[in-house]
Amino acid sequence: MSAVAQRLASLGISLPPLSAPAAAYVPFVRTGSLVFVSGHIARRDGKPWVGQLGLTMGTEEGQAAARAIAVDLMGTLQAAVGDLAKVRRIVKVMSLVNSTPSFTEQHLVTNGCSQLLVDVFGPEIGAHARSAFGVAQIPLGACVEIELIAEVA
Helix, strand or coil: CCHHHHHHHHCCCCCCCCCCCCCCCCCEEEECCEEEEEEEECEECCEECECCECCCECHHHHHHHHHHHHHHHHHHHHHHHCCHHHEEEEEEEEEEEEECCCCCCHHHHHHHHHHHHHHHHCHHHHCCEEEEEEECCCHHHECEEEEEEEEEC
């Protein structure tokens, strides 16, 4: 069992299977040693995790939603490469946070995803460049959407 698989097991995380895209795109694209994983929206109990930070949700709940997205992103990444042990670096995470104009903690919400990636892959592989934006709306009313880029063997 790889170190990544052991960390996932110790955290009680099982990765979901690859889900079908909801529109005209693919879940991931591999070019050379990079894998671009399409944006994943937050889901809870199999349905979009709906809400707006600063109005119907607080930062802590947003972090939980971002963490849930990290699990889904890793499931897609595993489908792309067959084994997460092949991941050499999480290069970039981009997060869109459905938030009110006065909400300014998008970076803290996104930490829910970033911290889990570091916990699973370790700081040498999991630490990444990142952008976090507040947006007026996300498809299906979801509270957070995150995409990532990874370098793989």
